[in-house]
Amino acid sequence: MPIYIADSAVFMMGKIIDTLSTITVPSVVNELKSSESKLRFDLAREEGLRVESPSKEALERIKEVSGQSRDNDELSSTDIEVLAKAYEFGEEAVILTDDYAVQNVASILGIKVEPVVQKKIKDVLIWQKVCIGCKRKFDSGDICPVCGSSMKKRRKKKL
Ligand SMILES: [Zn+2]
Incomplete structure (x- = not known):
């Protein structure tokens, strides 16, 4: 069973998640501005979403790797925490994010990423008169x- 690590976009966009196998980090709350996203977050917590801080060691590792790949300027403290939390779970982790810098650092560390907003298949329209x-x-x-x-x-x- 993979462990999903949710970034703030999950709650902003209302992605359907398996709350029992999803973890997020405390600072995600600070990025939720709309009442809808806060409500989604609260509901997810009630349904088993875990909110955990990453370890210091994991945070250090992410800062080190993102410094090397020069993604560090693009990463918010929440992004770093999300990456660090995923890093703790290694191969089991799947980060739910659409953030490019997060995806990049994740790929360097071999962490899987799943998009929050799935790219829609372009509608094929056939017209008639x-x-x-x-x-x-x-x-x-x-x-x-x-x-x-x-x-x-x-x-x-x-x-
Ligand atoms: Zn006619």
Whole structure:
């Protein structure tokens, strides 16, 4: 069973998480501004989300690695704590984040990352023309060849 380490985006975006196998760090709370995100956080805690500080050793290791990769300027103290917490779990850890610098440091340390906001598969739209008069459908054209009314574009399907 992987241990998920949640960054603040999880609560801001409302990602569905398995609260019993998810840990976050105390400073995440400071990054939650909206009442919705705070509510999500509180609910997750009630449902078993663990909030734990990382060890000093893990924090030092993250600062060292992010200094070497020059990601340190981009990392907030919360990011560093999230990385450090994940570092404690090593191969078991999966960080839930969309932050590029966090992803970069995680990859250096061999820590898995899962995006918070999944990239949406682009909707494939197929258009067709529908006559406003007789409602017949055609693939193209502006004037209905049957009744002479104008036709409007309409979405045919979404894949
Ligand atoms: Zn028509």
